Amino acid sequence: MFCPNCRYEYKPGIEQCPDCGADLVKKLDEPKLAVEKESKFVFLCVAQDLVSATLIKETLEFNDIPCLVKSAGGIMATLEPLSGQAEIYVPEEKYEESRKIKEQLVNGL
């Protein structure tokens, strides 16, 4: 058990921090930096072909949104070997922004 304020560890069975009186928690939150570093990627859309996938990827990256492109072969570093459909993934916290960018793109096509 941990105190969320003092970040001290206490024995199981103790419910409140003897120092500050806060309710103890089972796990401390990860430091913020680590959470941002490992941002969770969520599914954005399916690109029907290489051209669309490239266009979406480049537009997202132009807007400072890192994205993952997955095909049947898994996550790719580059788009070179891609044929057929590809799935685009973006960081969870950038999802709304990405969705708007993608919709603008689709409307413009």
Ligand SMILES: [Zn+2]
């Ligand atoms: Zn405390």
